[in-house]
Amino acid sequence: MNYHLGDAFATPETKNTKRPTEIRSKIVVRNVQKTFRTKKGDVPVLENINLDVRDREFLAIVGPSGCGKSTLLNCIACFDPYDSGAIEIDGELIRKPSPKRVFVFQEPGIFPWYSVWDNIGFGLGRKMPFKQKHEIVMRYIELVGLKGFEKALPNELSGGMKQRVEFARALAVEPDVLFLDEPFGALDAFTRLEMRREIVRIWKATGKTCLLVTHDVEEACELADRIAVMTRRPATIKEIIENPIPRPRDPDLKEFRDLKDHIFDLLGVERRV
Ligand SMILES: Nc1ncnc2c1ncn2[C@@H]1O[C@H](COP(=O)(O)OP(=O)(O)OP(=O)(O)O)[C@@H](O)[C@H]1O
Ligand SMILES: [Mg+2]
Structure with missing residues (x-):
């Protein structure tokens, strides 16, 4: 079938239509903006971020290096303040960090x-x-x-x-929410592959809501229910893509390669601008 990949994968947010009410949002990010004020001047990082993360969802965030992925996670975890907008978890505006939200980083x-x-x-x-x-x-x-x-x-x-x-x-x-910021970045290629499978198993067994930041598009496609692609800094969410492939996902499948290509296209456009 000859269809436009962007439309096929786009979720209600990106199509600007109403999300079905039966899907409950665990995390709601609305119009979040953040600028770092430094001695050398202002560094605008997050422009106008809108994101809904479903309860027990595995959502991956990909984007160019330095675009603000870690900053966004830090804002959602309340480790970093944001300038305007709102972030709610379980329907409540978050005001301080909580042991219900924990990070796993690259360096253990x-x-x-x-x-x-x-x-x-x-x-x-x-x-x-x-x-x-x-x-x-x-x-x-x-x-x-x-x-x-x-x-x-x-x-x-x-x-x-x-x-x-x-x-x-x-x-x-x-915790309710696990923030995974490049958690496999320090591992060799083989161990990375093994840990990908492990994290899916652990996620299924524990039912946590997971937000993964990764540079690895294949990793995002293998692990996530949806993939949010960010633009260059100051970042917005360019597209949120629904992953249509059932788990376990085979990277050699045509559908998998199409999904990866679509994300690379989105990121490539950003690199060329
Ligand atoms: N505490 C800070 N003070 C000033 N600028 C900062 C601070 N933290 C991050 N930045 C700047 O904000 C921008 C976004 O940083 P961030 O770490 O969120 O990017 P990232 O998308 O996670 O990058 P990477 O993919 O390389 O991990 C960068 O330009 C960075 O230099
Ligand atoms: Mg980072």
Whole structure:
């Protein structure tokens, strides 16, 4: 069938039609603007961001380097203030960071002097009774496939295993929303592929709402329900694309390649401007 890919993948936001009411938004970003004020002058980063993230959705954000992807996540997590607009989570304007919203970064932030068990238990606090803490920590150690490594120190683990500890640590505090900012960026190509599969499994098992920032278009197409493509700085959302391919997704499928090409076209236009 000969159809225009942009229209085929475009979601209600990009077509400017009303979203069906049965789809509940977990996160609503409305007309958000942000400029960094520096000694060298103002750096306008987010121009007019509008985004709805559905409950339990896996949404990827792609865009040119330096366009404001991390800034947007930081604003949604309330780590960074924005100048105007509104961000709501579960229907409420967010005003401060919350343990219900946690980050997983490229460089695992685990403590090198703590064991796997201690790292994962860290966020649960000192006051939690040991039995309860142990139950939670072991549940997540098992979920991320690190059973048997409870007592290992980070320097005894591979990069992929460290990233698993990071995921388990983030999940152990039972967040609603996981922010993944280039979480696989420091991993080798093979481990990246393995971790992609793992994160889908973990996401399915835990039912979290996930916001992933990635440079890797294939990764976005494999993992996400929808992909938001940002423009150059000062950034807006250029298009939000519904991923029509059922999981598990095969990158060799024509549909997958078409989706990737469409996103590359959107990003390519931005690079050429
Ligand atoms: N604290 C800050 N003060 C001033 N400018 C900043 C600050 N943080 C980010 N910026 C600028 O804002 C812009 C967007 O940065 P951001 O880190 O959000 O981009 P990004 O899309 O995540 O980039 P990358 O893909 O390289 O990670 C960049 O031009 C950056 O230099
Ligand atoms: Mg970034």
